[in-house]
Amino acid sequence: MEQVINLENAAAGLPEYWSPKVLGKVNDQFVKVAKIKGELAWHKHDDEDELFLILDGQLRIEYEDHFVDLQKGDFHIVPKGLMHNPVCEDECLVALIETVTTLHTGEVIMEKTKSIKAQLES
Amino acid sequence: MEQVINLENAAAGLPEYWSPKVLGKVNDQFVKVAKIKGELAWHKHDDEDELFLILDGQLRIEYEDHFVDLQKGDFHIVPKGLMHNPVCEDECLVALIETVTTLHTGEVIMEKTKSIKAQLES
Numbered sequence: 001m002e003q004v005i006n007l008e009n010a011a012a013g014l015p016e017y018w019s020p021k022v023l024g025k026v027n028d029q030f031v032k033v034a035k036i037k038g039e040l041a042w043h044k045h046d047d048e049d050e051l052f053l054i055l056d057g058q059l060r061i062e063y064e065d066h067f068v069d070l071q072k073g074d075f076h077i078v079p080k081g082l083m084h085n086p087v088c089e090d091e092c093l094v095a096l097i098e099t100v101t102t103l104h105t106g107e108v109i110m111e112k113t114k115s116i117k118a119q120l121e122s
Numbered sequence: 123m124e125q126v127i128n129l130e131n132a133a134a135g136l137p138e139y140w141s142p143k144v145l146g147k148v149n150d151q152f153v154k155v156a157k158i159k160g161e162l163a164w165h166k167h168d169d170e171d172e173l174f175l176i177l178d179g180q181l182r183i184e185y186e187d188h189f190v191d192l193q194k195g196d197f198h199i200v201p202k203g204l205m206h207n208p209v210c211e212d213e214c215l216v217a218l219i220e221t222v223t224t225l226h227t228g229e230v231i232m233e234k235t236k237s238i239k240a241q242l243e244s
Contacts, residue, residue: 006195026173051148073128077146
């Protein structure tokens with residue numbers, strides 16, 4: 001899979017919000033892009049960190065006792081085990097680095113939850 | 123380590139070429155930035171893929187029988203085991219995702235080689 005992919009273009013071309021798409025695999029981590037708007041859900045990943053890189057727009061990651069605000073070009077790693085909730089009023093394009101088994105809504109299964117299989121096929 | 127870091131600014135602020143700096147760790151992978159110009163060295167990583175994301179400028183990754191050209195915003199994953207050589211005529215800023223044990227010059231130890239310890243402290 002020796003591809004060259006522009007992250008922002010790939011994210012901008014996604015057909016729906018909150019539906020991550022896998023673009024590549026580096027060692028045991030997937031590289032994904034997503035187009036998001038609004039909020040996802042409070043959740044955590046017990047054993048896996050999750051990297052957010054902002055490709056366009058801005059994103060707030062809410063934690064239980066504080067939050068971090070991310071602008072275009074910023075990255076932030078959500079440590080494993082911490083409850084968090086991504087929120088953005090306007091559309092935001094993000095890249096994600098996650099262990100291949102990580103579910104984007106953590107232990108929470110909801111209407112927005114997309115299986116890894118769906119993320120590979122989208 | 124709940125930090126917010128702008129990748130391009132971090133890379134632009136590096137004091138020297140070919141000296142990657144570790145900015146974070148997502149699972150078993152380091153997030154690094156580097157400022158590069160010229161060419162590194164032909165090398166490979168037997169057991170580790172290596173992700174390049176172009177933050178500014180352009181980069182050619184030479185393989186033994188072809189090459190790929192990367193522009194700002196593009197990412198490319200060098201598959202494990204493949205001989206490769208990053209080359210750029212003008213300054214280029216890159217982010218890297220690599221297994222925590224990956225040496226940036228692979229099995230080649232040369233003047234440009236920076237130890238993982240040096241990459242953490244730079």
